[in-house]
Amino acid sequence: MTGVDEVPGAELSGVLARTRDAARVPALSAAAGRGGEVVWADVAHASWAGSPTPEHAFRIGSVTKPMVAVAVLRLVAEGDVALADPIGRHLPDAPAPDATVRQLLTHTSGLQSEFPGPWWERHGGPTWDELVRSGVEQLWDPGERYHYSNPGFAVLGRLVEVVRGSSWDKVLRDELWGPLGMTATGRVPVGPHVTGYAVHPHADLVHHEPVAEYHAAGPAGEVWSTPSDLVRFGLWLVGGEADRDAGEAVLPLALRHQMAVPRVVVDDAGPAGGPWPTSHGLGVRVRQDGTVRTVGHGGSVPGFTADLRADTATGDVVAVCGSSTLGFGDGTGLLAALQGAEAPSPLPPGDVHDTVERAIGRGTTGPGEITGTWYWGPVPHTVRVGADGRVELRSQHGSRGTVFDAVAGELRGVEGGYWLGERLTVRDAGGVPVALDVGTFHFTRAPYDPATAVPGGVAATGWYRPGPTA
Structure with a gap:
């Protein structure tokens, strides 16, 4: 890394440490990019959580989706697929065959949010044939409204596989990760990686989370990566990569700009309503926080959460990965610190002094x-x-x-x-x-109650107080 002296490294590390402490994340890793390079990376972790370094990978959940979107847009750039094509033209057995490629990328296909069956993120995902037979519901007509859909990205991953004649993750390795120097990124860990935990909301207890195979659901959120690799991806998304020729070869900047056009409001505020700071482009989230517009995505699977934010005006990028199901918030505070603005307060610390009896009652x-x-x-x-x-x-x-x-x-x-x-x-x-x-x-009624049929099972150790050997 270079340019460390040009960024407030001490302030960024302080924000990272405070965020980790407030959210009680076992390991919280982050990186920042500016001027085409990764300029800062650090890890904050609990004393019992080993010695993770910035080179340790985390599961990034749905940050996988914009990567799959790039693979789809490469097909568009080459003329093999059009955004206006009904997906059934390429995949006759796909759910919602009348939904267009564009609608699948923007979560406006009308498909349900999750895969039918047990909670797939812990239990495991379906094969393509199982997905086709599962009866995925189409809740709305295509284009009627935004509704986040993991099955929709399974369909897009299948599209990439059918057109390319290769697995979606191999396509990403050859066409995106390799050219951008994302050497620590893969469908499975390609180097050191951390363990994912559930952290009890009311006590100093943790629970191991399973790492299930997602099969056809993989394009919705199966990838492992490091914050530094995610920063490289974010720099490229906003045209801030150091090697412009390599970046153009992956996808022309004009198409990357098209990805970041806000196309549909993300109305997830719920019954209470509220402002709409987030919209969706072609496979990416577009956020407007005051005067700062960012493109990227968040992600979560049991044991892990992640966030990628790239400032579309300045090209500054931050990425954060955590090893807790409960999460840590997002990368807003780190981006503010990188840009010399006042970082918002981290999440308030949980009440970890509740008794264990109440915690597992x-x-x-x-x-x-x-x-x-x-x-x-x-x-x-x-x-x-x-x-x-x-x-x-x-x-x-x-x-x-x-x-x-x-x-x-x-x-x-x-x-x-x-x-x-x-x-x-x-x-x-x-x-x-x-x-x-x-x-x-x-x-x-209690976190991961073993008396119920928890998809993916409950570890034999159950909830336990972590120590040096956890």
């Missing part, structure tokens, strides 16, 4: 009730039932709120948020609700 609602606190993995949510019988599910961290109502004998998301249009099913044991299935996500 069964909740306080009575039999037959679904109101109160439920946990998606370690992430607490609140369920309220209104006088009209409608059910509201909302994260206690303020995101992913949806109202559900009876539709054709089922509870379906009818208002706002990530689960709009998705199904909520109550799982009973002896007449007592013990789990909720929300768009295939598994919610329990």
Whole structure:
């Protein structure tokens, strides 16, 4: 790395450390880019979490999606595919065959958010044939509205494989990762990597997360990478790469600019409403934070979260990767610190002094009730039932709120948020609700309650207090 003296390295490391402490992430790694180069990288970690370095890889979840989008746009640039093509023209067996390539890239195909069956991120994804047979729902007509869809990117990955005659990850290695010098990036780790954990929301306890094979779902979020490699990708996305000839050979800058055009509002605010700081382009998120517009993507799978932000005006880039399901927020504070602005305060520290009995307790609602606190993995949510019988599910961290109502004998998301249009099913044991299935996500009264059928299973160690050998 060069240019370290040109960036506030000490301030960036301080923001990273404070963010890690506030969110209790076992390992939090970050990098920054400016002037075509990675100019800073650092890792903050718990004392028990080994000795990770900036060269250790993390799972990056949905930051995989803009990489797959690049592979699709290369097909467009070469004339093999058009953005206006119905996907059924190339994949006759694809769900939503009338949806266009452009609509799949912008999450406006109408496809449901997750893959049918158990929570795929922990249980494992389907093969293509299994996906075709699974009955993926199309909740809206193509182009009607934004609705984030992981199956939509499985379809795009399949498109790349069929046209190229090679696996989607090999195409990315040959056509994107290799040319951009992203040597630590791959569908599986290609070097040192960290372990992913669930961190208990109320106690100093952790839980190992499984690393399932995603098969055809891989293009939705299976890649491993380092923040430095993600910064290289971000620099290229906004035309800030050092080797312009190599960058143009991957995808012309004009097409990269087309990726970053805001095409649809991301209306995930939920029933409470609120401002719309985020839109979606062709496979990328476009955020407007005050006067700063960034292009990139966030990502999460059990055990890991990640964020990539590239300033479209200055070319400054930050990437952050964490080893916790609960997450750390995003890269806004690091980008502000890189640019000499005041970094927002990190997430408030969790109440880790609660007793273990409360932390792994069964909740306080009575039999037959679904109101109160439920946990998606370690992430607490609140369920309220209104006088009209409608059910509201909302994260206690303020995101992913949806109202559900009876539709054709089922509870379906009818208002706002990530689960709009998705199904909520109550799982009973002896007449007592013990789990909720929300768009295939598994919610329990206690984090990863082993008394329920947690997709992907619960580690034999369960929740435990980490130490030097964890």
